[in-house]
Amino acid sequence: MALALRLQKSPMPGFGLGMGITLAMLSLVVILPVVALLARGVSYGPEAVWATINTPRVWAALYLSFRLAFLAALFNLVFGSLLAWVLARYDFPGRRLIDAFVDLPFALPTAVAGIALTALYAPNGTFGSIAKSLDGKIAYTQWGILIALIFVGLPFVTRTVQPVIAEIEQEVEEASATLGAGRFYTMRRVILPMLLPAALTGFALSLARAVGEYGSVIFIAGNLPMKTEIAPLLIVIKLEEFDYGGAAAIGIAMLVISFSMLLVINLIQIWSRRRIGHV
Amino acid sequence: MFDGSPEDHIPVPAARTSAWRPVTQESPLVRAVLIAVALGGLAILVVAPLIVVFAEALAKGAGEALRSLAKPEALSAIRLTLIVAAITVPLNAIFGIAAAWTITKFDFRGKAFLITLIDLPFSISPVVAGLALVLLFGTNSLIGGWLVAQNFPIIFALPGIVLASIFVTFPFVARELIPVMIEQGRAEEEAALTLGASGWRVFLTVTLPNIKWALLYGVLLCNARAMGEFGAVAVVSGKIRGQTATMPITIEMMYNEYFSVAAFSLATVLALLGLLTLALKTLLEWRHADQLAATRRH
Known part of the structure; x- marks a missing residue:
């Protein structure tokens, strides 16, 4: 394999074995299946792929998935940063326990989160009944999907930003204060720019997770075509109809849009790192 | 401070x-x-x-919750999930160690690209991952058709579920080990080699003790995700009752059939597993923070 080009001779043993296991697993589990997906798109034909995607139902699902994932990641960017600040800077009883609980969405299986959120926000649930008394509805609407996506992506921003806050030297803040800046000004002009690259990393991870999320969403979504039907669900529906070409077309569309978004975020990150000059 | x-x-x-x-x-x-x-x-x-998970499970009393867990459907789901995790986690640990060893102990061209490939599963929807596996190994594909003829079906069977679980947990162990092994450098291993230790001996007596807590951390996260994966497994398993229905899949089937107590009881088992994972993970972070990766993103 081209990857195995060795540049430096090393006395360390095990390169062949390690690289062999790595490439074998990578090929079998990740690369070959993704290639099979792309190959299916090619054999299905570009026109057929486009014809599958270019229907109102598929556009609606893709728009819904990416729009709500973006909004959920945005919420997590703000709330996750606030949470990171509170956990890193303030001391209050139970702080370490709460710190541990931030990771619960990673540890709780998505199907469990899905039925729990549905039970909570359904019209007869604890929060759902409050919404109902105010003539609102959360579960089985786009609000329900948004809540599920916020849940699964919640820890990412906190976990990327928290270590950066812990490393900020307080002299910087003191310098800002002695130069006459108020606390709010220091926050906005000194601290936030330092947190931005890490926060963007967390935002990107949260976004990628939310775009592809399935388990926690399908229970609370209601799954009405054109209204609350997410893109991954459309793939499952196509597969159940044995329309493999159609499923591959939507899968490829999701891959292309996700990677383009992540690329843009990466570029913004490079730009913000360069602008600040360090971190 | x-x-x-x-x-x-x-x-x-x-x-x-x-x-x-x-x-x-x-x-x-x-x-x-x-x-x-x-x-x-x-x-x-x-x-x-x-x-809510606990409250709904206990809605009709603890007895009813326990009785629903003793039903064959629930028991076979628990058994299958344990089997899947028992295969997935060791394979992922071996891969993670091999990848981290290769990436941190050697210099070669394309290293950054290799790391990107290892991280790739994080940016692919589990449903798309399942779809890709179906297209590669399904009955009407080239490889899948041949494997079915050899009486070794992958899709709608255990191997497919394992492959899907490995896909979604792919970077967990490697990502945990790589930063720790970069930080530790190569000097200790090189010293052991000059003293005449064999490659395996260096790994077992020098490297492994240095990375054991990070490895355990990665394995914990990998196990939690492997036992709880829903999207990718839903696509490749075919949801055959008593055969390919893992715990999350069985929870979905029970929930859709309005067996709320049964669904939430099984969910409670997974939620307890999640809490146990959190507790062990937090314990590792408190006790062995110095031997874990400084920043974690998963």
Whole structure:
């Protein structure tokens, strides 16, 4: 394999074995299946792929998935940063326990989160009944999907930003204060720019997770075509109809849009790192 | 670190101490509001769903919950999930160690690209991952058709579920080990080699003790995700009752059939596993923080 080009001779043993296991697993589990997906798109034909995607139902699902994932990641960017600040800077009883609980969405299986959120926000649930008394509805609407996506992506921003806050030297803040800046000004002009690259990393991870999320969403979504039907669900529906070409077309569309978004975020990150000059 | 008590820095007249506040701190009111928003948000978004799982499972009493767990459908789901995790986690650990060893102990062209490929599963929807596996190994594909003829079906069978679980947990162990092994460098291994130790001996007696806590950390996260994966497994398993229905899949089937107590009882088992994972993970972070990766993103 081209990857195995060795540049430096090393006395360390095990390169062949390690690289062999790595490439074998990578090929079998990740690369070959993704290639099979792309190959299916090619054999299905570009026109057929486009014809599958270019229907109102598929556009609606893709728009819904990416729009709500973006909004959920945005919420997590703000709330996750606030949470990171509170956990890193303030001391209050139970702080370490709460710190541990931030990771619960990673540890709780998505199907469990899905039925729990549905039970909570359904019209007869604890929060759902409050919404109902105010003539609102959360579960089985786009609000329900948004809540599920916020849940699964919640820890990412906190976990990327928290270590950066812990490393900020307080002299910087003191310098800002002695130069006459108020606390709010220091926050906005000194601290936030330092947190931005890490926060963007967390935002990107949260976004990628939310775009592809399935388990926690399908229970609370209601799954009405054109209204609350997410893109991954459309793939499952196509597969159940044995329309493999159609499923591959939507899968490829999701891959292309996700990677383009992540690329843009990466570029913004490079730009913000360069602008600040360090971190 | 600066602990915020003014006495450490400037002698302040006693009468003014209460009003005195370091310039690097927010006013008490702002602090209180931020803490309240953070805790309130966390309670609504994260803690409430967890409590609901237990409450719904116990809605008709603990006896009913336990009886639903003893049903064959639930038991076979628990068995299958344990089998899947027992295959997935060791394979992923071996891959993670091999990848981390290759990436951190050698210099070669394309290393950054290899790391990108290992991280790739994080940016692919589990449903798309399952779809890709179906297209590669399904009955009407080239490889899949041949394997079915050899009486070794992958899709709608255990191997497919394992492959899907490995896909979604792919970077967990490697990502945990790579930063730790970069930090530790190669000097200790090189010293052992010059003293005549064999490659395996170096790995077992030098490298492994250095990375054991990071490895355990990665394995914990990998196990939690492998046991709880839904999207990718839903696509490749075919959801055959008693055969390819893992715990999350069985929870979905029970829930859709309005067996709420049964669904939430099985969900409770997975939620307890999640809490156990969190507890062990937190314990590792407290006890062995110095031997774990400094920043974690998963």
